[in-house]
Amino acid sequence: MILVGERLNSTRADVLDALRRRDGKWLLEQARRQEEAGAQFIDLNCAALLDGEIGAVREFVPLLCSGIGVPLSLDSPNALALEAGLRLHPGRPLLNSISGESKKLAALLPLVAEFKPRVIALCLDDAGIPRRPEKSLEIARRLAGLLRDRGLAPEDVFLDPLVRPVGVDPASARQFLDALEMIKTDLPGFRTIAGLSNVSFGMPSRRLLNRTFLVLCLERGLDAAILDPLDEELMDALSSSEALLGREGAVRSFLQRARDRKSPSSRPDRS
């Protein structure tokens, strides 16, 4: 499972505060902790700063990139903020996100062709987030084709079927899982991703719902997740599910996790 650390999101009060204070030290520390916990990308969303977003991207993308060993996931609804991030990011970030909306495609496809980032493609279009899994697949196919035509390899494309809150529509998680399975079957080689916590908006026991949803997604073959890697119960659910599903290297990782828990300060050596 490819993990995208979600903590540096300006919807969180502590992150918004740090961005406003221009506290690069705090932001970098959050990024490092997520990398240490296993995140392969660090999501950075500064959108809640509104007019200040692009300035924050220009300041913190270089700072974070110089202090961590993994690329960023540039997360914004604003194409200009994404472009600012792409221009300043060394190596290949994850562009979060493009979608089937015509305005997004017009603004972002040229940037994809120019920078060749890895890309999260949201399965929604000008009509919104589909309810029917067949419609999600249709959008996924179209986006997969457009991104391939811009020079991306399938493994650089993360298709996100977008889960809606289960409190709004009890069928939403099931529809997401069905869309996920159809995409996995129809578009082999492409990757799939989920932002788990959308499923639990407005509900109690959100972390329980999020981690149970992760297990269901794993069973259908989910490749990547945007999550909080510092959530130990979530990471336990991930580790045990991957071991039980026989994913490559997962039993060994599960055993390592159990050993680390017993002796958190002294990691056993490999002899």
Ligand code: THG
């Ligand atoms: N798909 C893609 N990108 C995404 C999402 C997605 N980016 C944003 C979001 N969904 C995933 N990221 C986050 C980041 C932080 C939080 C949730 C999702 C978070 N939420 C707090 C909580 O759940 O308790 C509430 C925020 C607060 O502190 O007020 O921290 O689906 N491609």
